[in-house]
Amino acid sequence: MSDESPLIRSLRAAVAAAPDDVPLRLHLAELLLQAGRDDEAVSEAAVALQHAPGDADARALMGRAMGLPQEPTTPPAPAAPDPRVPGAPRPAEDPRGREDFDWAAAEQEVGGIVPPRFVDGTETPLTVDGLGDDPDGADAWDVDAPGAVRLADVGGMQEVKDRLEAAFLAPMRNPELRKLYGKSLRGGLLLYGPPGCGKTFIARAVAGELGAGFLSISLSDILDMYIGASEKNVHDIFETARAQAPCVVFLDELDALGAKRSRSHHSGLRNVVNQLLTELDGIAAxxxxxxxxxxxxxxxWDVDIALRRPGRLDRTLLVLPPDATAREAILRYHLRDRPIEAVDLGKLVKATEDFSGADLAHVCETAAETALLDSARTGTVRMIDTRDLMGAARQIRPSTDPWFAAARNVATFANDGGMYDDLLAYLKRKRKL
Structure with a gap:
């Protein structure tokens, strides 16, 4: 806003960079209240209460911003004798029990800002086995509608896109050719590579290319303390996907969901893998x-070998750290809403080779923290520049290095069936062998 004071603008930028800092947000709310912007002060106080529901300062500021009667700050007068009990003092009146204040109206006023602390009790109650009273468990799984994310939205990584098109997408898009060559729609794709390199984003882009729903599943969604419940969850997930086909089922952290049964000491996990194999095969043709x-x-290398047999997850794709084009796109994305000036992206891209997408986000966050602290010390907001970003890049080591150190041994000495040929080629090209 053009009429804002420089201090309020500075605090807004600081709060945007550190949204969890409750004292900083309350300081901004106090200044907004002093400037007569009561509604904005209420909003900031409400967000502070979301982070710290019991904060007395946040509650007091919210009350002042809403014009509520304030409790006296002077010590209360001695309680008058209670006429019901001779010689006993009269109980002090609880200011929260005032009958002249409409608490229901106040609740409605902030209802769109502060979410309810507790549910209203209308959810389906659990039965004694923990599975709920809904006879159709598949309804509990929400399938995201076909999204707008496409492979074109994935910056760079052209080799990954080409492999996806050849090995997975082209047969799906051409039903006549698929019929001619006897190619079924069965089987899946296993994405592997260092953490933080965009495997989940690529999976969503594939769903967008296919115009399919998206159902993301992790270990915490499946495991249950009751015997047989975990296997039922796996079955319900695939039943939901079949009912809402076309649908992409994305199994995140497959090494946890489908760990080698020979190494699993927990019968529940072995049963989950067995059920997963059954669902991948399909109950009927x-x-x-x-x-x-x-x-x-x-x-x-920790995934059960049975999951990679033909008709199951029989195709693999190596997802490597983002290339130069992808790194530039990622950096632009994470800097888009931050105050920057004269940033040399080309220099930064060269300095961040082998950085994962998560590492690049960390670089931008660290550079923003540096500029924020300088602004707080000097009282003047300054922009994030190349120096901040290069300094952050020098402080951060690529998180992909430990992964390549472990993968090198596996690719060199345990490359059964040529599964890791792509990884070996990359390591030779990068001279990491």
């Missing part, structure tokens, strides 16, 4: 048509 299974893992 062609029952999985229109269900596209994608999985991601950082450690494919």
């Amino acid at each position: 062609d029952s999985n048509d229109g269900v596209f299974v994608l999985a991601a893992t950082n450690v494919p």
